[in-house]
Amino acid sequence: MAASSRSARETKRRIQQMEAKRELRKEQEKRRKRDNILAAGAGTAVLILAVVLQLTVFSSNPTEEEYAAAQAGLTSPPATPSATPSATPTNAENIPKPETAAGKVFTGELVLNRGTLGVEFDGTKAPQAAAVFKSMADENFFAGTSCHRLTTAENFGVLQCGSTTGDGRADPDFTWGPLENTPADNKYPAGTIAVARGGDNAYSNGRQFFIVYKDTEIPADSAGGYTVVGKVTSGLDVVSNIAAAGLKPGGNPTDGPPVEPVTIDSFSLK
Incomplete structure (x- = not known):
């Protein structure tokens, strides 16, 4: 038992x-x-964050709220400066009239600390944008400002300039629109000069602009594309050489400050 x-x-x-x-x-x-x-989920958030940061290259640098939104897995961050496309500018009294540039083509030079570019700004296709940049050139506004952002992706090559703070923050006291001469196919050929703006807002153009140094495709947002105001007529290799030098280490491998600081010595249009 x-x-x-x-x-x-x-x-x-x-x-x-x-x-x-x-x-x-x-x-x-x-x-x-x-x-x-x-x-x-973490991989998806990282991918979305990379896309969001890439698509905000022509806006001000992402805010903490935008960064948090991307990490949370949203398809797009809160727009800057407003969540819906604006119908009118908020400070029209500060903006030169488009009539001052309508029907005119301005030529000049953009002198960087790395070399000189010949440029042409077209008031026949983008009179409001040409009026704004002609006025700022006449005021010598750009002297001493920086080209703070460079992208070096295979099909996405631009140098963004005109930041007074050096970090790409927008100036809320100087915003304007509407969008003009935006490419229907979202393609910006090498040599294009276009106006930087905030996301999803046709009246968030400011003082910053970007130079396309190789054929680039930029998806439109709910407001549209980016105003093409002019083109580089000579010296585009100056920007290509800046890109070839690369980005500052430690950040996004294809989007960030140039490894060698780039500043604007002068910008003239006549």
């Missing part, structure tokens, strides 16, 4: 061990699935 009792207890103990092992394997499997889901 005693031997039989011990045998029964041993059998019961083995059954309990087997059940415990099965439960442990089930829990481990659940944990692996949960970890995989979390890893996939």
Whole structure:
């Protein structure tokens, strides 16, 4: 009887061990699935963040709210400066009239600390934008400002200039519109000069502009594309050489400040 009792207890103990092992394997499997889901979610957030940061290259630098929104997995960050396209400028009294440039083509030079570019600004296609930049050139506004942002992706090559703060922050006291001469196919050929603006707002153009140094495609947002105001007529290799030098290390590998600081010595149009 005693031997039989011990045998029964041993059998019961083995059954309990087997059940415990099965439960442990089930829990481990659940944990692996949960970890995989979390890893996939993190990967998606990183991808969305990269896309968001890339598409905001012609806006002011992403705010903390925009960064948090991207990390949360939103398809786009809150627009800057407003969430919906504006119908009218907020400070029209500060903006030169488009009539001052309508029907005119201005030529001149953009002198960087890295070399000189010949430029042409077209008031026949973008009179409001040409009026704004002609006025700022006449005021010598750009002297000493920086070209703070460079992109070096395979199909996305631009140098953004005109930042007075050096970090790309927009000037809320100088915004204007409407959008003009935006490419229907979202393609910006090498040599294009276009106006930087905030996302999803046709009246968020400012003082910053970007130079396209290789054929680039920029998806339009809800407001449209980016105003093409002119082109580089000579010296585009200056920008290509800036791009070839690369970006400052430690940040986005294809989007950030040039490794060698780039500033504007002068900008003239006549």
